[in-house]
Amino acid sequence: MLGGEDGPPHAETRIRQDLTFWGGGVDTQRTLPFGTPQEVYREVRQRIEIFGDGGGFVFNTIHNIQAPTSLENLQAMFRANPRQRRQLRDRARCGS
Numbered sequence: 001m002l003g004g005e006d007g008p009p010h011a012e013t014r015i016r017q018d019l020t021f022w023g024g025g026v027d028t029q030r031t032l033p034f035g036t037p038q039e040v041y042r043e044v045r046q047r048i049e050i051f052g053d054g055g056g057f058v059f060n061t062i063h064n065i066q067a068p069t070s071l072e073n074l075q076a077m078f079r080a081n082p083r084q085r086r087q088l089r090d091r092a093r094c095g096s
Contacts, residue, residue, distance in 0.1 A: 021051040023062035026077055033066040037076035044080035059083070 024047060026032050031043050051057035059081050065074070
């Protein structure tokens with residue numbers, strides 16, 4: 001687990017050359033189910049900036065989405081992820 005001084009910004013700089021970050025796109029235990037849509041959006045954008053700089057990041061929630069998560073928070077998560085936004089837009093255009 002990467003918390004405290006070993007949290008996302010520090011882990012990223014320490015091990016970027018050797019690993020791809022898989023997941024960690026949003027905290028599914030606190031922020032996603034209990035935060036506001038603005039907090040979800042901000043956290044996802046922050047994680048993408050931290051882990052995605054230069055590649056090596058696969059956006060993923062890692063854990064299951066918890067039952068109390070609102071639709072608005074899920075939408076904020078998708079809006080905050082530029083790649084996901086493009087995919088949703090392209091699907092809407094194709095009618096699928």
